[in-house]
Amino acid sequence: MREGTKMVVVLSLVGGLSGASLAGVYRFALPLIEKNQRLELKRAIFEVLPQSVKYRKIEKRGEVIYEGLDKEKNLVGYAIMGKGPGYQGEIKLILGVAPDLKEIKGIEVIEMVETPGLGARIDSPEFKEKFRGLFASPKVVLGRRGKREGEVEALTGATISSRSVVRIVNEALKRLWKALKEGNENQ
Amino acid sequence: MKTNSLGWDFLKGVWKENPVLVQLLGMCPTLAVTSTVLYGLTMGLAVIFVLSFSSLIVSSFRRYIPHGVRIPCFTLIIATLVTIVDYFLRAKYPPLSRALGPYVPLIVVNCIILGRQEAFASKNPPLRAFLDALGMGCGFTLALLVLGGIRELLGSGSLLGFRVLGESFRPWVIMTLPPGAFLTLGLVVTLTRWIEEKKSRT
Numbered sequence: 001m002r003e004g005t006k007m008v009v010v011l012s013l014v015g016g017l018s019g020a021s022l023a024g025v026y027r028f029a030l031p032l033i034e035k036n037q038r039l040e041l042k043r044a045i046f047e048v049l050p051q052s053v054k055y056r057k058i059e060k061r062g063e064v065i066y067e068g069l070d071k072e073k074n075l076v077g078y079a080i081m082g083k084g085p086g087y088q089g090e091i092k093l094i095l096g097v098a099p100d101l102k103e104i105k106g107i108e109v110i111e112m113v114e115t116p117g118l119g120a121r122i123d124s125p126e127f128k129e130k131f132r133g134l135f136a137s138p139k140v141v142l143g144r145r146g147k148r149e150g151e152v153e154a155l156t157g158a159t160i161s162s163r164s165v166v167r168i169v170n171e172a173l174k175r176l177w178k179a180l181k182e183g184n185e186n187q
Numbered sequence: 188m189k190t191n192s193l194g195w196d197f198l199k200g201v202w203k204e205n206p207v208l209v210q211l212l213g214m215c216p217t218l219a220v221t222s223t224v225l226y227g228l229t230m231g232l233a234v235i236f237v238l239s240f241s242s243l244i245v246s247s248f249r250r251y252i253p254h255g256v257r258i259p260c261f262t263l264i265i266a267t268l269v270t271i272v273d274y275f276l277r278a279k280y281p282p283l284s285r286a287l288g289p290y291v292p293l294i295v296v297n298c299i300i301l302g303r304q305e306a307f308a309s310k311n312p313p314l315r316a317f318l319d320a321l322g323m324g325c326g327f328t329l330a331l332l333v334l335g336g337i338r339e340l341l342g343s344g345s346l347l348g349f350r351v352l353g354e355s356f357r358p359w360v361i362m363t364l365p366p367g368a369f370l371t372l373g374l375v376v377t378l379t380r381w382i383e384e385k386k387s388r389t
Contacts, residue, residue, distance in 0.1 A: 018267035032278035
């Protein structure tokens with residue numbers, strides 16, 4: 001066989017084999033990965049709406065919203081997904097808001113690839129705790145001391161990541177208001 | 188130990204030709220994921236797996252891979268194994284997978300792995316290539332454990348998540364940040380060079 005032909009054949013063969021083996025591994029891994037994501041979502045909703053014991057998925061104006069319910073099936077708040085660019089890649093988080101749509105119940109980071117040790121601290125309890133109980137009027141702002149109403153203190157050495165989280169929270173809030181407030185008025 | 192024995196194939200990577208401390212390869216994961224022992228250990232095990240099996244495969248098929256396309260072939264084999272590790276972590280250990288973020292997929296471009304294929308596995312029989320890869324992987328893991336241990340101990344006052352230093356210890360935050368990685372790496376490399384020099388004088 002000519003050298004050129006051999007190169008094409010071998011490289012195609014290696015590519016085909018690696019593709020086939022990955023397809024096999026993927027079929028085995030996908031259900032587990034999806035199950036993890038479902039568990040993660042459930043855990044995240046209960047985390048951002050602390051009083052909730054179960055949740056219900058609703059769709060309004062194209063937005064997927066999760067209603068958190070307590071033991072007596074009373075509404076304890078809404079949860080909505082938000083995502084946007086961070087410092088290194090996309091940040092995906094879930095936001096929990098009280099039924100008055102003003103008080104933030106909590107945030108939970110679902111996915112991020114921020115710098116370990118720096119931006120990755122947006123996923124630390126200390127940072128997430130700062131959002132709990134904030135009044136968004138009309139939005140959350142990033143500050144230095146966390147003294148004003150609706151102000152969150154930025155993480156030292158991770159200003160861009162902190163700013164991204166605040167932006168994503170505000171954007172998710174806006175979508176939640178649009179889906180729920182105007183939706184009710186028009187009905 | 189004789190330098191042409193099977194034992195030496197394994198052992199040289201652990202100390203004498205340690206990929207991190209002597210060859211200074213694979214610096215990106217070394218610096219990035221050693222903020223704690225656990226992350227260092229996970230990265231080390233992932234590299235041992237990818238490196239050993241890619242060396243084994245490359246060495247077994249070394250006569251069939253044309254010289255002109257050897258690098259793309261090695262890269263494909265390595266990338267396949269790395270993706271398997273990535274899926275495995277995502278399926279079985281999602282918190283670890285989340286913590287390591289992009290650094291698991293980035294094992295593909297770790298030059299220790301491609302370097303061993305080019306320098307050793309493509310020229311030697313499978314058993315020797317496997318032992319060489321295992322040794323290099325262990326050397327890499329050892330270096331990451333030492334770095335992770337020092338950085339976690341001083342940066343968080345804990346080891347493997349357990350608090351070791353008392354409440355009165357104030358963590359040196361810099362150790363968990365990138366400068367801490369460079370400082371620790373520099374000191375550990377200096378220390379290993381110093382030990383080697385002392386050994387060669389006597």
